[in-house]
Amino acid sequence: xxxxxxxxxxxxxxxxxxxxxxxxxxxxxxxxxxxxxxxxxxxxxxxxxxxxxxxxxxxxxxxxxxxxxxxxxxxxxxxxxxxxxxxxxxxxxxxxxxxxxxxxxxxxxxxxxxxxxxxxxxxxxxxxxxxxxxxxxxxxxxxxxxxxxxxxxxxxxxxxxxxxxxxxxxxxxxxxxxxxxxxxxxxxxxxxxxxxxxxxxxxxxxxxxxxxxxxxxxxxxxxxxxxxxxxxxxxxxxxxxxxxxxxxxxxxxxxxxxxxxxxxxxxxxxxxxxxxxxxxxxxxxxxxxxxxxxxxxxxxxxxxxxxxxxxxxxxxxxxxxxxxxxxxxxxxxxxxxx
Amino acid sequence: xxxxxxxxxxxxxxxxxxxxxxxxxxxxxxxxxxxxxxxxxxxxxxxxxxxxxxxxxxxxxxxxxxxxxxxxxxxxxxxxxxxxxxxxxxxxxxxxxxxxxxxxxxxxxxxxxxxxxxxxxxxxxxxxxxxxxxxxxxxxxxxxxxxxxxxxxxxxxxxxxxxxxxxxxxxxxxxxxxxxxxxxxxxxxxxxxxxxxxxxxxxxxxxxxxxxxxxxxxxxxxxxxxxxxxxxxxxxxxxxxxxxxxxxxxxxxxxxxxxxxxxxxxxxxxxxxxxxxxxxxxxxxxxxxxxxxxxxxxxxxxxxxxxxxxxxxxxxxxxxxxxxxxxxxxxxxxxxxxxxxxxxxxxxxxxxxxxxxxxxxxxxxxxxxxxxxxxxxxxxxxxxxxxxxxxxxxxxxxxxxxxxxxxxxxxxxxxxxxxxxxxxxxxxxxxxxxxxxxxxxxxxxxxxxxxxxxxxxxxxxxxxxxxxxxxxxxxxxxxxxxxxxxxxxxxxxxxxxxxxxxxxxxxxxxxxxxxxxxxxxxxxxxxxxxxxxxxxxxxxxxxxxx
Numbered sequence: 001x002x003x004x005x006x007x008x009x010x011x012x013x014x015x016x017x018x019x020x021x022x023x024x025x026x027x028x029x030x031x032x033x034x035x036x037x038x039x040x041x042x043x044x045x046x047x048x049x050x051x052x053x054x055x056x057x058x059x060x061x062x063x064x065x066x067x068x069x070x071x072x073x074x075x076x077x078x079x080x081x082x083x084x085x086x087x088x089x090x091x092x093x094x095x096x097x098x099x100x101x102x103x104x105x106x107x108x109x110x111x112x113x114x115x116x117x118x119x120x121x122x123x124x125x126x127x128x129x130x131x132x133x134x135x136x137x138x139x140x141x142x143x144x145x146x147x148x149x150x151x152x153x154x155x156x157x158x159x160x161x162x163x164x165x166x167x168x169x170x171x172x173x174x175x176x177x178x179x180x181x182x183x184x185x186x187x188x189x190x191x192x193x194x195x196x197x198x199x200x201x202x203x204x205x206x207x208x209x210x211x212x213x214x215x216x217x218x219x220x221x222x223x224x225x226x227x228x229x230x231x232x233x234x235x236x237x238x239x240x241x242x243x244x245x246x247x248x249x250x251x252x253x254x255x256x257x258x259x260x261x262x263x264x265x266x267x268x269x270x271x272x273x274x275x276x277x278x279x280x281x282x283x284x285x286x287x288x289x290x291x292x293x294x295x296x297x298x299x300x301x302x303x304x305x306x307x308x309x310x311x312x313x314x315x316x317x318x319x320x321x322x323x324x325x326x327x328x329x330x331x332x333x334x335x336x337x338x
Numbered sequence: 339x340x341x342x343x344x345x346x347x348x349x350x351x352x353x354x355x356x357x358x359x360x361x362x363x364x365x366x367x368x369x370x371x372x373x374x375x376x377x378x379x380x381x382x383x384x385x386x387x388x389x390x391x392x393x394x395x396x397x398x399x400x401x402x403x404x405x406x407x408x409x410x411x412x413x414x415x416x417x418x419x420x421x422x423x424x425x426x427x428x429x430x431x432x433x434x435x436x437x438x439x440x441x442x443x444x445x446x447x448x449x450x451x452x453x454x455x456x457x458x459x460x461x462x463x464x465x466x467x468x469x470x471x472x473x474x475x476x477x478x479x480x481x482x483x484x485x486x487x488x489x490x491x492x493x494x495x496x497x498x499x500x501x502x503x504x505x506x507x508x509x510x511x512x513x514x515x516x517x518x519x520x521x522x523x524x525x526x527x528x529x530x531x532x533x534x535x536x537x538x539x540x541x542x543x544x545x546x547x548x549x550x551x552x553x554x555x556x557x558x559x560x561x562x563x564x565x566x567x568x569x570x571x572x573x574x575x576x577x578x579x580x581x582x583x584x585x586x587x588x589x590x591x592x593x594x595x596x597x598x599x600x601x602x603x604x605x606x607x608x609x610x611x612x613x614x615x616x617x618x619x620x621x622x623x624x625x626x627x628x629x630x631x632x633x634x635x636x637x638x639x640x641x642x643x644x645x646x647x648x649x650x651x652x653x654x655x656x657x658x659x660x661x662x663x664x665x666x667x668x669x670x671x672x673x674x675x676x677x678x679x680x681x682x683x684x685x686x687x688x689x690x691x692x693x694x695x696x697x698x699x700x701x702x703x704x705x706x707x708x709x710x711x712x713x714x715x716x717x718x719x720x721x722x723x724x725x726x727x728x729x730x731x732x733x734x735x736x737x738x739x740x741x742x743x744x745x746x747x748x749x750x751x752x753x754x755x756x757x758x759x760x761x762x763x764x765x766x767x768x769x770x771x772x773x774x775x776x777x778x779x780x781x782x783x784x785x786x787x788x789x790x791x792x793x794x795x796x797x798x799x800x801x802x803x804x805x806x807x808x809x810x811x812x813x814x815x816x817x818x819x820x821x822x823x824x825x826x827x828x829x830x831x832x833x834x835x836x837x838x839x840x841x842x843x844x845x846x847x848x849x850x851x852x853x854x855x856x857x858x859x860x861x862x863x864x865x866x867x868x869x870x871x872x873x874x875x876x877x878x879x880x881x882x883x884x
Contacts, residue, residue, distance in 0.1 A: 018561060048463075053546060055601050089403055093464050139397060174344065176413045176420075178401055180393045221382065222415050267383055 012050050012067035016076055023079050037088045044094035051101045068102055072116045077102075081127050081144075084137045087325060093263045100147045109302070114158040122157060129163045132170040132182045142181040148187075157317045159189055159200050162336040168211040171223055183226045190230065194239045201243035203236065209247060213256050221265065228260060228271040235275055244278075249286035254279050261303060267322045270312055280327045294331045301328060342412040343368065343375070343423045343456040351377060361419070365426055374426040375411060376726035396422065398466060398489045406457035408487040429478035432540070436473060438634035440543035444584055446623050447540045448614040450476065452588075453484035454533060455611065457802050471532035473539050480628055482621025495731040509557040510545035511535040511565065514569070515596050527596035530605070534591025537574070540581065546573040562596050570595045584612040715717045 010018070034221040053059040071077060079097045080087075087095065090180035117124055117249070125148065129142020149155040158164055167189075168183035190197050201208060228282050234240055235247070249251055253278045257279065260272025279289060293300070304325045309317045343349065349366045354364040355376065361384075366377040410603075411423040429435070432450065441447065454476060461468060468486065470477075475488040508831045513531030539545045546569075547556040563569040569592050575585060584673060587610035593599040605611060617623075 054602055091463075093401060097465060139400065143397075175342075176415065177393070177396050180389070181397065184390070184393060220415065221418055222389065222420075225382070229389075265383055 004072060009048065012047075012063050013070045015043055015046050015050065016067060016074060017265075019047065020074050020076055020079055023083050023087070025075075026083055029084060033086075037086075041091045041094070044091050044098070044314070047098055048094055051098065064105070068105065068112065071098075071102065072112070072120075075121065077113075077116075078124055081124050084140065085134055089136075093138060096140050099144045101147050103147050103151070110150060114148075118153055118157060125157055126156060126161065126163060129161065129166065132167075132173060132178050135175055135178060138175075138178040139181050141204055142178075142185050146185055146188050149189050149192065152196060154191055155193050156196055159196070165188070165207070165211065168215065171215065171226070172218070172220070176222075180222065180226070182312070183230075185225075187226070187230050187233075191229050191233055194237060197234075198237070198239035198242070201240055205243060208243075209250070209253065213253065216256055216260070221268075225232055225265075225268060225271065228268065228275070232271060232274045235278060248279055248282050249289060251286070251288035251292055251299040254289050254292055266300075266308070266311060269307070273307070277324050280324050289336050290331075292298060293328070294333075297328060297333070301325065304328070343414075343716075344412065344558075345414055346421060349375070349377065349423070360747045362507050366423075374428065376408075376424045377421040378424065378427040380420040380422065381418065382415070382420055392420065394487050399424070401464070401466075402460070404457060404460045406453050406484060406486055407460070408485045418776040424487075425485070427477035427483075427487070429624075430631065431474050432476040432478065432536070435478060435631050436540065436543055438630050441540050441627060444541075444581055444610075445614050445617060446546045446585070446627065447537055448610055449486050449617065449620050450478075450540060451533065451537050452606065452615060453612045454486055454536065455602045455606050457486040458526075458529050458533065459606065462602055465526075466525045468529050468532075470511075471529050471536060471754065472545070473536055476536065478624055478628060480625065484624070506536050509553040509560070510548050512557065512560060513596070514560050514563050514594055527601070530591055530599050530602065531596075533605075536587050537584075537588060537591070537717050541578070566595075568591050569594065581610075583608075583613060586610065587679070606834040738772075830865060 007072050019040065022036050022043060025036045026040070027033055027036075030036075047067065048058070050063050051059060077099060080098070084092055084095060103111060104114065105111065125145075127150065128141045128145040131145065132138040133142075145158070149158055167182055167186040171179050171186065173179045173182065190200075206298055210229055215223055216231070218224050218227070235244060254276075257272050260268050261276060263272065264267055279285070281295065282289075285293070304321055307321060309321055339640070348369055349367055352365040352367060354362055355365050361378060361380040364377045364379070366371065366375045368375060382389070396410075396413060399408075408427060409425040411425070413420060415421075437440075453469070458468065458471075468489065470488060471486075477485045477487050481483070503573040513528040513533040515528065535545045547559060550556075551559060559572060560569065563572070566589070570589055573592075575588060575592075580586065587605070587608050590600040590605065590608065600608070613618075768803065
């Protein structure tokens, strides 16, 4: 790539400006579209050389700095994300590389890109959240967004946005990889920054529980399994205490988890068990939860005696089951009116 | 453009073309246009599938669009299975195509390597690393295209399906920095090293060091390379009968410091690659490779209808190594079975050295029984007799070979039937298949041998073979005497299926056929490495108690 510089010595600023110009010329209906796509691809390749060097040249910090400044000054990231779909298939991945490299770049412990995104162009984050709505660019946006939410301020922005709840729709999208990618983003945004999430869950208990319960009751096996897995991860977090107290007192949740125990899939049964055990083990149970547990005492005993724990390679599982079984046996007998 | 496949209704599933820990791969047809596709079905309920891991790999393959990389057509979930639809490449893997022998034509090597370099350049430019480049992952189409495959889920055809964390055999393609710095410090340059290994493999039929060292030792050898001359000297690059361009190309791939090792882009401009880049007969040369394989299949009675299963070469080598490794120790103490004389006279046949563990097993048995009847006495001498005969009878080898070749197709048929039977009861892994294949061959060798032994009457010998198997199991099945060696109990636990109660002897010797079948099961339960481990362990035990 070095020959490009020799023949065509462009400064990083030149490259960024030229890139902005070319992207804005992209138009699917134009005959010249292919030409500008190629031009964008070529310029993005040059951007990559500035950022990462090539065989002959190592990246130069001052060049990177010039490039970054120009990117912020010209709103280049905004232009690129807004027109992502118009870029060629391979160029879109170069946008990902540019975005992620700039995000990671830190000056005095702070990422200037994060500041730029939050203070100047939060629209970019909104566009990224809506990424899964496009089949062509959904995966690229998903990857960029996950790189973004590694920074707590952006994570906070994302989960505070009303758009965040869209992810609970996106995970149902028919294109498998977009749906699972959305799930990964949903998962990351609720697991990386623990303190942030604990506040979020406490403040949004009702909406969140309704949404996650919907996912758990989905007909799609993958959605079901991923959402139960996410829930058990959240349940295991001590910081989420406020959320947990509400969640395990709610008999609706218990019913949904009991459905999982009776699912045909062994893995869903197991995932269900890992949540169910907290309902039983909780020291102070709500009356409603206690009623349901007691009413189904015999069923539970029967179920746990047949619960096939040997097919899972988990040494603690037998102990846990025995403990839960013991707790269930301690439940009061209920007189049945038959 | 690219038509995405959304559901199983759009496809017709044809024969199985491969399988592995993750699931099964089928050839399929798109109903709308009759185009061939490869369908990989991953069982999501299976314990060892990690959804996040699968997602990551699908993401990688869905982001690759290049003629040199197998194309992705989409995926969807049906019941508990994830179907991944990929381009079907109909010529087979390079690994398969090298079976008839290496491709020494440097034009062929250069052409294949160039295509793979294009794929690597594309991947590396996107910050992707293949990490598992080897001949099994390079596919050829009948029209002469070369495609890189297997980013974890995209494995197809009957190549090595071993999962990545248990990659037996992959060590030979590993770069030193991957071995030494296993904390993930290696970059895409590791792929270039592996590429060099592939080029070497095309020329020699085997990756570097495979003929000299077992995998773990090779790993150590590669890891100990600090100077560029170390590895090049190890593989004796100077002595290879190849052009200087090729030699230089390989030495650029095998530069130990990854920073100095050439990149894919740079290698694409290497003389060895540019020299043949515009060769008009490119695809013709590659097609010839495929035709050769077909001819070879026919000559060797490889049943095309069962071409989905081909035993991995590596398993066979393992057997050889485990033998070689223990040679020094074994020759002194135990009987050493050596069938190599047979191999020399018949190049198409592969002789299986009887693993040291099995001879050990028989000798352990001898020490623990007191012969109750005369027949058992005969049986006891068996290993020695066979040994003696194998050494003496090299002159009858040719006759024996024709007999074996006549029998072989029938034997393969039996083998395939057994596969289907076993398959219906339990899903077999590739390794287990390999064990069954090798056991089947050993039995054939044993029978052919007894048929044509001149010194004894042949019927008698055949009976001996089966009596040996029968008594071997019978002895094992006996509950351990009070103070007889503990090792026997250990053997029992290891060999006899758990469904089979130790004390009931009547079951064992119902008929010779049953014993034979049962025996084949017991062999398949552990591989060469395990059995050699077992053996050394038993030795240690013996020392401790004697």
